[in-house]
Amino acid sequence: MWAYVMKRVLLMIPTVLGAAVIIFCLLRLMPGDVCELKVGADGGNYDLQQIEICRADLGLNDPTIVQFGKFVLGIATFDFGNSMWTGRPITYEMGLRFELSLQVAIMATLVALIISIPLGTLSAVYQNTWIDYVVRMVSIAGIAIPSFWLGILIILALLNISEALTGTRWTPPIEYVPLWEDPWYNLQMLIWPAVATGYRYSSVATRMTRSSLLEVLREDYVRTARAKGLKEKLIINRHALGNALLPVVTIIGIEFAFLMGGLVVTEQVFNLNGLGKLLVQSVTFNDYSMTQAIVMVIVLVFVLTNFVVDILYAWLDPRIRYS
C-alpha cells in the first residue's frame, strides 16, 4: 500500500508543474494588461505615463523568465505575492474566500449525497417502473438546468413566497458571516446556493449510482447471494451498493474539486465572496498573479482530491493496489 501511495504522490509533481507552465503561458497570450484597466477603464483620461508607472510597480516590465521564476517560487513556498489589482497579499485574499467556498462545497456535497444515493438506488432497484422514470426525469432535469439559473429561480421564489406569507419580500443575506459566529445567519445565506449546486451535482451522482448499481446487480456474486436466499435489502446494502459506489466516489471527488473554484456564476447570483467570484474578477482585470494563484490552488485541490480518490479506490478494492 505504501508503494502505491508514494507512486501517486510522485505523479502529482509533474502534473502540478505542467499546469503551472500552461496557465502562465496562456495568461501571457491574453491581450491587454491590468494597468490598462486600472488606469483607463472607467471613462477617465487615459494617461500613458500612469500606465508605465503601474507596469513598473507590478513587475510587468520584467523579462518573462523572471516572472515565471517568481511564480514557480511562489508555488513552492505558497507565497504568490500581491494581487495586481488590489495590492493585497494573494494568500490573504484567497484565505478569506477559501472558507466560504469550502463550506458551500461541503454543504452541496451533503445535499448531493442525501439526494443521489437513495434515489439512484431506488431507480436501479425499481428499474423501468414509474419510480425509475420519475428519478431519471428529476436527475436529467438537474443536469440540464444550470445551477446559476436555478439559483435565480430560488431567489425569485423566496421573494414571492415570503411576500405571500409575511407581506415582506425576503432575500437571502448578501454578506457572509462565518458559521461559528452566527450559524443561523450563515445558513440563511448558504443553504440556497448549496441546494442550487447540490441538485445539479446530485443528478450526475444519481445517474452514476443507478447505472453502476444495475451493473453490479447483474454480477454472479449477487445472483449467488439471491440463490442463497438472502433478503434483497441485505444484498443491496451489504453486497451490491459498496461495490457500486466506486465510480460514484470518483464523481463526487471531481465535483467537489470543481465546486471549490467553479461556482463562478452561482457565486455572483447569490453574491458569495468565494474563490469562483475572485477568479472571475481576476480574469476580468487581467490580474495575472491572482489568476495564476487561484488556478494553481484549484489544480492542487483537483490533484489532492484525485489522490484521495485513488487511495479510497485502493482501500475499497484491494485488487487495485496489488495490480
Place this chain on the structure above:
Amino acid sequence: MRTKLWKFALGAVAAAAMSTGAIAQEPKSGGILTFVVASEAPSYDGHVETTFGVIHPIAPFYSLLIRVNPENPSDPTDLQCDVCESWEVSADGLTYTYKIPDGIVFHDGTPLTAADVAATYNKIVFPPEGIASSYKDFYVMVNSVTAPDAHTVVFQLDYPSGAYLPAMANPFNFIYSKKDLDEHGYTWHKANINGTGPFMFKSMDPGASVEGVKNPNYHHKGRPYLDGFKAIIATKMSARVQAIEGDRASIEFRGFPPKQRDDLVAALGDKITVQESDWNCVLIVTPNHRRAPMNDVRVRRALSLAIDRWGGSEYLSKIAIVKTVGGIVYPNHPLAATEEELVQIAGYGKDLDANRAESRRLLEESGIDLSKTYIFNNRGVDQPYQVVGTWLVDQWKQVGLNFEQQVNPSPVFYDILRKTHEHDVSIDFNCQSVINPIADVSFFIPGGGSNHSGVEDQGMIDMYNELSKAGTLEEQRKLMRAYEKRVLDETASQFITLWWYKINPYRSYVKGWSIAPSHYLAQQLDQIWLDQ
C-alpha cells in the same frame, strides 16, 4: 442659446425644489446606511484610482477642498467650500486664495492646516517621479500651490482657465495629512485611510464590504446624520436589484436600467423612490483613421448621418441607460449646444430621410466597397455598450453598410482600440465626474491620450488650446461650437451616440440624497438620513 439657458435654469430650479423638499423634513439622526457597489476599490488612493468602486465606499472618509453642493448636485456651477471657509480670485484670474479655518481634525487627531491642502495638491498636480497621479492633467494651468500660512492656500495659474475651478471639485481629490505623506510616503494611502470626512474607517472585508462609523468631530456641524454606513460589493446586477428588493441594501448609487427600475417599482410601490438625471457619460463612435475606408472623411460623415439619434433616444431609453441627444458637451450645461445648434451638425438633423440620402450619396462618392463587412469593436458590457452597439449596426445597415460587431471582454476591447487597431470602427466612451466641459472635451484632442482614432488635425488642437484659455462664458461658448463642429461634422473624427441617463431607484426611507449627473459626485454621505 436662450432656450438652453432657460432649460438649465429650469433644471436648477427643479433641483432646488427637490433639495428644499428634503430640507423641509427635519433630518433624523441615527441608523446605518447599507448600499451596494458594483465594483471593488483597487486601492484606497483617490489620487491614483479612477473608478466609482473607490468613490462610493471611500469618499465618505475624506474631505475635499471644494465640492459640488451635495444638496444641489445637479447644478454643475454650484460649488461650495468643504475644508475651506471661502475662496477669492484675483482680478486677472491667475491667483486663487483659499482660507482654511481652525477646528478641522484628521481621524487620527491631527489638526488640518493649509499645509495639508498644499501637500495634497502638490502630490496631485506635481507628483514626484514614479508616483502616479491620475488627475494631474486637469491642472495643466496651475503653476504652483503654496501655503504661506496655516490658514491660506494659494494656487497660482499660468493663464486663466474656465476648467480650473470645476477641476478643484474633483471628488477624487481627497485631502491627505502632510504628516502622513512625509512620514509614510506617497503610496501609504493605497492601503491606509486617514481623512477628515464625515465617517471614520471601521473595517474592510476584501471583495465583500467596507464599513464606516460617524465622525463625531466632523467640521460640518450637525452632520453626518447617519451613525455609519456599510458598502457591500455586489458585482452582479441581479444581486444588487434583489438586495434592494429584499431590503438587504437601501440604495445603489451608480444606477439601474429602466427594466430594473420598473421591476422594483412594481414590486415595492411607494417603498421605492426613483430619481433620474442626465449623466455625464457618453458612448462615442471612434473610426479608425489609420486605415481605409475610415481615413476618408466622407465615409465617416456618412456613418454619422446614418444614425437616427432623435428616434434612438425615444426607443433606446426604454431598454438602456441612454437617452439624451447632445453634442460633445454634457447636455444640461450652459456650454452645451442648443437644439437649434445641434441640428446644424451632420447626423443631428431631424429629417432622417434627408440625412440618410446624404449618407448614401457620400458613400457612393467615396467608392467604398459595400459588399464588404467591416469590423466594429465593442465592449462586452451589456449596459449600454451592447445595446447601443447593436442599434448602431442596424443604423448603418440602413445605408447599406455591413458591420460585424465584435463584442470583446474589456482587456481585449482596450487592446484593439488602443494598441492593435484591428478594427474599422470602435466604441469608446467619455465618463467624467464634475461637469467641466472644457476639460471633458479634451477627450477629442488629436494625439491626446484619450483619443484613439488616430486622427491628425493641428487645426483642432489649436482650437482646443484657444478654448482652454478663453475667459468669458460667451467666448468659451463660441469657441466650443466651432470645436464641436470641427470634431463632429467637418472632420467627423469621432461622433456622439446618445448621452447616458442615470436612474436611481432606492428605498423611500433614505432621505436627503439628490441625484447627481455623475455617479462620482456627492458621495460623502453627510447629507443622507434615514426616515425609519
